[in-house]
Amino acid sequence: MRRRVLVVLMIYSTVVVLSLSVPLGFLLGRERAQRFGENRAAAATYFAELSSREDESGDARIRESVQRYNSVYGEGIVVVDRTGEIRAASGLDTTRPDVQQAVAGALRNQRGRLLSSVTPWSPSSVLVAAPVGGGTQVDGAVVIAASTDAARRDVAVGWTVVAAGAVLILATVAVIAAALSRWVVRPLTALSMRVTSFGSAFHDGPPLDDAPPVETDVHVGPPEVRALSRAFDAMAENVENATAAQRRLVADTAHALRNPLAALRIRLDVLGMRVPESAIEAHLRTTLEVDRLDSVVEDLLVLAAAETPTLRRNIECDVRFVLADRVQFWSSATTVAGLTVHVADSDPAADYRAEIPEEDLVRMLDAILSNATKYAGPGADVDIECRADADHVTVSIADTGPGVIAGELPMIVDRFFRASSAHGVGTGLGLAIVHALIERVGGRLEVDARRPSGLIVRLLLPRHDETGSLS
Known part of the structure; x- marks a missing residue:
């Protein structure tokens, strides 16, 4: 600037x-x-x-x-x-x-x-x-x-004198302009660095506690800009504290619920051996609700971990290998659900390494394949493709199920949101977890409608760079 x-x-x-x-x-x-x-x-x-x-x-x-x-x-x-x-x-x-x-x-x-x-x-x-x-x-x-x-x-000679005078004036103006621009822009530069640091805390940057401090001189720059910088610092600190408190609350609450839920599940299992026949159905429904609540708590813990900023490490994994492993893992579930899975051939000479921990990629693929198994419906096709370009390794999973109506697509990654076409058991946290995990590594999640029906989910994963940075 x-x-x-x-x-x-x-x-x-x-x-x-x-x-x-x-x-x-x-x-x-x-x-x-x-x-x-x-x-x-x-x-x-x-x-x-x-x-x-x-x-x-x-x-x-x-x-x-x-x-x-x-x-x-x-x-x-x-x-x-x-x-x-x-x-x-x-x-x-x-x-x-x-x-x-x-x-x-x-x-x-x-x-x-x-x-x-x-x-x-x-x-x-x-x-x-x-x-x-x-x-x-x-x-x-x-x-x-x-x-x-x-x-x-x-x-x-006169023109030479005029030109020399003009050059001397411009040199003097350049020195004054450099000092003036530094005086005016320094607080704005510090504010911009603060905004960048503040934004990176919610995406793929280092956590705020480990981020390098932004040094600002409160006595340099126009008073209005300095006042704006101080106001933003105060606002950013409040937002950071509130966000950290929210994450801690979600994590602490989920942790606090896990043990009582586990104990309740054990008691229900013991009680199930003595429940009279007339109460078996009620006991079964109660057990299913406890299991669903336990699944929600587990997903909340995963989401809290996914939304917690971490230091970037040079971690890579072979996307094509992990994708093939998860497709094989879900093959029996997709067969039982009546789905036909098609995996497109990939280029054997391409490099499919991405800058993402393998366990995060496994969790993301499991969430997407689980949704396809639950909601695509019997007789649907699931097309899976993996391709690599200069910047990303892209995994595309498309089904021919009922899909999601256009008005609900922007909300599909929101927490606890379930599309009107979704039936059966679910927490509404699957794609929210995928969205948080992929943004944490600097990637992008795209969800689009498939024509004539169905849903396309794309994972754009950052390519691994041999130098140790994102390409």
Whole structure:
């Protein structure tokens, strides 16, 4: 963020500096062109007046002045009479077309057009013409090939000074912008790190107790941003404490219920040997309810463990091997349920290793296959596929059962939610456990409807990286 703020400040400063320095550079060129034109126009006027005062007997004086001007300034000059005959010339080729055109224009009482601005790449010389005489009477013409070297050199030096000043200003602005952006962005950066640390505690990052502390300077940055950072820290601490307390409550409650439930189950088994025949059905229903409650408690313990952040370890397992083992394990149950299981062939050359503990993957596959066995219904097909790409190892389990209506799909991973099409015994925690386990390792769970009927569950498991990090 600091870099973006610095870039914005520098772009704005560059636009401001350029909007000032570029017009200044052109202003220098126009001012130097004006002085250049005034000087050369004055010289041409001098020779025009000198030519108008001297008759043909004074041509020697004119030639002497012309030669002296050429030797001193190094600029060619020519003076002609009204018929175009040369009265004096020095250092200028009068046969050049542009010189003849300038002479013709001056004889028509037209002065040459001077430069409006001088730049380092302007022509090396320009023709300055002036008519001899005044009013409507033109007695000759003067043409000077004025050199622009000195003017172009002065403009180049001026532009260099302006450019150096602009660079110096931008360097100063860069130093100020760097300090200013650091002052403004430091609390925001600390807040962003805190948000990242806070979010990772609920997904695949290290637990907050083991996470590196985020160092913040409460005296650095704008007061409003510092106040926001303090408010967020207080809110984050409250949420973390509440979440930790919730997890502890679920785990402690489940643990506290396990022993009484186990004792109650034992008593029911002992009591079952003495229950009269008229109470056998009630005893059986009570036993089933206790078993269901025990299953809920067990699932709550698993869910609490799955939602507890853990340090990431470089743990891998072969997804294809584990999947084949669980399909074989559930084969008898799926046969009894009347399901037909199809396992798609996988690429033997592909790498199916994923960054997930094997026991977590087993628990996830068991939950999904258990749901298919319970709810797909007799005669349904179950299609299982495992494929690997650059980022994930994807396990897809699809059935042709009744599926879940579209409005209930977003809630399918919520705790204790059971679809309206689900019948029979269940806790509603199976996919919630799968969702928590896969998010803990940085993967993703996708549940979609299958057409024309059924459900597709996809596990996108992060690929194992040989360097020890997630790919």
